[in-house]
Structure formats: structure tokens, C-alpha cells
Amino acid sequence: MATESGVPKPPYHDRCGKLSTTRSRHWATVLLVFTVLSVALSGCGAPATGYDLAAEGAARATPAALRPLSLPRDEGPHDNLTEWWYYTGHLESNGRRYGFEYVIFQSVREGYPTGYVSHFAVTDETRGNFTYDQRTFVGPQPGRGFDLRLGDWTMRGAEGTDNLSASMQDYAISLTLTATKPPVLHDGDGVVSFGPAGDSYYYSRTRMTVIGEITDHGKKLPATGQAWMDHQWGDFISVAGGGWDWFSAQLEDGSDVTISIVRNRENRTVLAYGTYVEPDGTAVHLSSDEFVVTSTAQWKSPHTDATYPARWNVRLPKRNLDLNLTPVVADQELDTRTSTGVAYWEGAVEVVGDQSGRQMRGRGYVELTGYNADAPPSR
Numbered sequence: 001m002a003t004e005s006g007v008p009k010p011p012y013h014d015r016c017g018k019l020s021t022t023r024s025r026h027w028a029t030v031l032l033v034f035t036v037l038s039v040a041l042s043g044c045g046a047p048a049t050g051y052d053l054a055a056e057g058a059a060r061a062t063p064a065a066l067r068p069l070s071l072p073r074d075e076g077p078h079d080n081l082t083e084w085w086y087y088t089g090h091l092e093s094n095g096r097r098y099g100f101e102y103v104i105f106q107s108v109r110e111g112y113p114t115g116y117v118s119h120f121a122v123t124d125e126t127r128g129n130f131t132y133d134q135r136t137f138v139g140p141q142p143g144r145g146f147d148l149r150l151g152d153w154t155m156r157g158a159e160g161t162d163n164l165s166a167s168m169q170d171y172a173i174s175l176t177l178t179a180t181k182p183p184v185l186h187d188g189d190g191v192v193s194f195g196p197a198g199d200s201y202y203y204s205r206t207r208m209t210v211i212g213e214i215t216d217h218g219k220k221l222p223a224t225g226q227a228w229m230d231h232q233w234g235d236f237i238s239v240a241g242g243g244w245d246w247f248s249a250q251l252e253d254g255s256d257v258t259i260s261i262v263r264n265r266e267n268r269t270v271l272a273y274g275t276y277v278e279p280d281g282t283a284v285h286l287s288s289d290e291f292v293v294t295s296t297a298q299w300k301s302p303h304t305d306a307t308y309p310a311r312w313n314v315r316l317p318k319r320n321l322d323l324n325l326t327p328v329v330a331d332q333e334l335d336t337r338t339s340t341g342v343a344y345w346e347g348a349v350e351v352v353g354d355q356s357g358r359q360m361r362g363r364g365y366v367e368l369t370g371y372n373a374d375a376p377p378s379r
Contacts, residue, residue: 066191066199066201068189068190069185069189069190069191069201069203071159071183071203072146072158072159074201074203074231075145075146075157075158075159075231076144076145076146076147077106077141077148078233079108080108080233080234080235081107081108081109081198081234081235081236082105082106082107082200082232082233082234082235082236083105083106083108083232083233083234084103084104084105084106084230084231084232084233085103085104085146085148085155085229085230085231086101086102086103086229086230086231086232087100087101087102087103087155087162087164087177087227087228087229087230088100088101088102088227088228088248088346088348088365089175089177089208089210089225089226089227089228090225090226090227090348090363091173091175091210091214091223091224091225092223092224092225093214093216093221093222093223093224094221094222095126096124096125096126096216096221097125097126097328098122098123098124098125098214098216098223098225099122099123099125099328099347099348099365100120100121100122100123100173101119101120101121101132101346101365102118102119102120102121102155102164102166102173103118103119104116104117104118104148104150104153104155105117105118105340106233113138113139113140114138114139114140114141115136115137115138116136116137116138116141116148116150117134117135117136117137117336117339117340118134118135118136118137118150118153118166119132119133119134119334119336119339119340120132120133120134120153120166120167120168120173121133121332121334121346122168122171122173122214123328123329123332123347123348124171124216124329125328125329125348128329129329130329130331130332130333130347131168131169131170131171132168132334133168133169134334134336134338134339134340135150135151135153135339136150136339137150137151143156145158146158146162152165152166152167153165153166153167154166157177160178160179160183160205160208161176161177161178161179162176162177162208162229163175163176163177164177167215170216170217171214171215171216171217172214172215173212173213173214173215173223174212174213175210175211175212175213175214175223175227176210176211176212177208177209177210177227177229178208178209179205179207179208179229180207180208180209181205181206181207181256181277181281182281183203183204183205184203184204184205184206184275184277184283185202185203185283186202186203186204186258186273186275186285187202187273187285188285190202190203192232192273194236194271197236198234198235198236199234199235199236200232200233200234200236201232201233201234202230202231202232203230203231204228204229204230204231204258204275205228205229206228206248206250206256206258206275206277207226207228207250207254207256207277208226208227208228208229209224209225209226209227210223210224210225210226210227211223211224226250226363228248228250228256228365242262242263242264242265242266242267242270242370243262243263243368243369243370243371244260244261244262244263244367244368244369244370245259245260245261245293245309245366245367245368246258246259246260246261246366246367246368247259247260247274247293247312247314247325247364247365247366248364248365248366249314249323249325249349249351249362249363249364250362250363250364251351251360251361251362252360252361252362253279253355253360254278254279255276255277255278255279256276256277257274257275257276257277257314257316257321257323258274258275259272259273259274259286259291259293259314260272260273260274261293263370269288272288273285273286273287273288274286274290274291276316276319286316290316290317290318291314291315291316291317292313292314292315292317293312293313293314293315294312294313294315295309295310295311295312296310296311296312296313296324297309297310297311298310299327299330299331299345301331301333301343301345301372302331303333303335303343304333304335304343304372305372306333306343306345306371306372307371308333308345308368308371309368310327310330311324311325311326311327312324312325312366313325314353319355320355320356321353321354321355321360322353322354322355323351323352323353323360323362324351324352324353325349325350325351325364325366326349326350326352327347327348327349327366328347328348328349328350329347329348332345332346332347332348333345334346342369342372343372344367344368344369344371344372345366345367345368345369345371346365346366346367346368347365347366348363348364348365349363349364349365349366350363351363351364
């Protein structure tokens with residue numbers, strides 16, 4: 001049953017029911033969002049086989065030309081195979097500290113209704129625990145532009161002022177985010193090519209102030225903080241079926257750094273690049289020879305038996321920048337195989353290092369995929 005606005009009433013997480021996991025993850029380049037649609041349609045009894053994903057991907061991944069990315073025009077959904085809006089951030093309230101991840105994926109396939117999956121996670125640094133949930137939805141969105149809804153989980157906004165709302169067992173957020181820097185177009189023009197797998201548009205708002213409210217075990221608390229937003233879309237489907245490591249860091253001097261490393265099935269790096277954002281908002285593309293990322297520890301998941309890197313050293317030699325990233329909680333793994341077909345680690349990290357001998361601190365997020373052999377490589 002739906003309301004007059006078209007937003008389903010509880011149970012509203014999808015038309016077939018809720019997919020939920022709770023217990024006490026970006027950039028991405030290999031998301032096969034078709035898994036989202038297959039899971040949703042299969043659960044409703046509709047056929048999820050017989051669709052030639054490779055054929056549509058090949059047909060749509062070779063356009064004559066890509067139009068330039070333009071904002072605010074491109075903030076809302078597109079008619080492309082794959083798209084997501086991804087937020088990570090850090091909140092403080094009355095001496096308590098939290099990290100949050102909130103993402104909505106969109107999947108468009110010819111002849112099928114549009115599919116959506118959303119993940120919401122909170123890292124409670126004070127309690128030392130990690131909680132997450134996941135939802136799916138099949139069908140059109142009721143809003144226009146950047147106005148996405150999966151029941152009472154919402155993302156909406158325009159031109160650098162966004163509103164986020166999501167809830168799950170023990171935690172909920174209601175936040176307003178305001179960008180303090182211009183949007184960053186990755187790889188210079190916002191177009192990232194995956195070669196035969198297709199092309200994508202990719203931009204970020206690397207520093208957004210946050211005000212609002214977090215609900216912690218039934219208690220509503222005022223919250224402030226800082227967030228990062230990624231928006232990526234295009235007619236791409238898969239890059240060699242491996243995995244990737246994605247890093248973001250917001251440093252106390254006002255600069256921001258993001259790095260992406262993509263691996264194939266043989267664990268060889270097939271794509272590596274990043275972006276450095278000056279305190280004044282100037283974005284500088286980083287080629288693969290301008291940074292070095294080294295894992296310094298490992299963590300084995302008691303939930304999936306996957307073994308992930310657990311601490312990292314990130315160096316930008318030309319900028320004399322040396323950073324160490326440490327998870328604030330070891331277990332920040334999301335087992336979302338019921339919605340996206342993958343388990344992945346995405347969590348808040350503390351950043352400590354130096355630049356030209358000057359101590360540097362900050363906070364960040366890290367996403368790790370492709371480390372669980374039991375899960376099909378799909379995001």
C-alpha cells in the first residue's frame with residue numbers, strides 16, 4: 001500500500017519486504033548493480049534470468065561523445081546503467097563521537113523497473129561498536145531532481161546543501177550538510193574511463209559542514225560534524241571482476257585527499273588515481289606515480305572470514321605529505337550479500353602524520369572490497 005505521495009507505508013523497505021542486518025563503503029568502480037535488480041526481482045517472483053547485461057553494457061558503454069558534467073543539472077538521477085550517491089562523515093555530540101556511511105545505489109536496465117539499494121551504517125566510537133542496515137526498492141522515485149526515498153530513508157538537496165535522514169535499530173540521523181568548497185571533478189573534467197567496461201562521471205563534495213540530530217539508543221542528541229559526498233554514474237558494468245581500496249582524508253589544515261586503487265581478479269592494480277584538494281578548494285589530479293599506499297596490518301572478519309588490510313600509510317612525496325590511517329573500530333564490515341551481492345569493509349579512520357616536518361591530523365574513511373572470496377565481485 002502506498003500513500004498519496006507514492007511513498008510506501010511500513011513495511012516499506014521494498015515491495016517484497018525488508019532486507020535487514022544489524023550488529024554491535026567509495027568510491028567504487030566495479031559495482032555490478034545488476035545484482036541489486038536481480039535480487040529484488042527474484043524476491044518478487046519475477047524472472048531475473050535471460051537478461052543480457054553484457055550486450056546492453058557493450059551497446060551503451062561506447063557513446064559517440066560524453067557531454068560535459070554540469071551542476072546542478074547532474075545532481076539528480078540519470079538514465080544510465082549504474083549510479084550512486086555516497087556520504088561518509090564524522091559527528092560529535094556531548095563528547096560522543098560517531099562515524100556514518102549512507103549510500104543509495106540506482107540500477108537502470110532496459111525492460112525492467114529501476115532498482116534501488118541503500119546502506120546505512122553508524123560507527124559508535126564511544127561504545128566501540130558498529131551497526132548497519134540495508135534496504136531495497138523497485139520502481140520509480142516520487143520526487144524530482146535530487147530527491148531520493150526508500151521509505152523514511154531520504155536524500156535530497158541542491159547546489160551543496162543536502163538533507164539526509166535514515167533510521168535503524170539503536171541509531172538514526174537527521175542531518176543538514178552544507179558544502180564549504182566547490183565540487184571536485186575527478187580526473188580534471190569529472191570523466192573517469194574504465195576502458196572496455198565503460199565510462200563514468202564522478203564528482204565529490206569533499207568538505208561539508210553538518211548540523212542536525214543523531215538518535216542513540218532512543219535518545220535524540222544534537223550533532224555537528226563534517227562529511228564527504230561522492231556522486232558517480234555512467235554506462236559501466238565491471239572492471240576485471242576484482243576489487244578496490246578507496247581512501248578519503250580531511251586534514252586539519254583544510255586540505256582533503258582521496259585515492260582509489262582498483263585490482264583485477266589476479267590482484268593486480270589496473271587503475272590508480274586520486275585528487276588532492278587545497279584548503280581554498282583548488283583540486284589537483286594525482287596520477288598513480290604521485291602517491292604510495294602501504295598496508296601495515298590485517299584484520300580477519302569473524303562474520304565472513306574475509307581478511308582485510310587494517311592500517312595504512314599514505315605518502316604523497318611531491319607534497320612531502322606522510323599520513324597514517326587507523327580504524328577507530330576494527331570491525332566495520334557490512335555483509336550486504338542479500339542486497340548487493342558483496343561483503344565489504346567501510347569505516348571511519350583517524351589520520352595522523354606530517355607534512356614537511358609539521359604534524360598533521362585529520363579524520364577519514366576507507367572502503368575495501370574484493371577481499372571476500374565467497375561473495376561475487378559486484379560493487
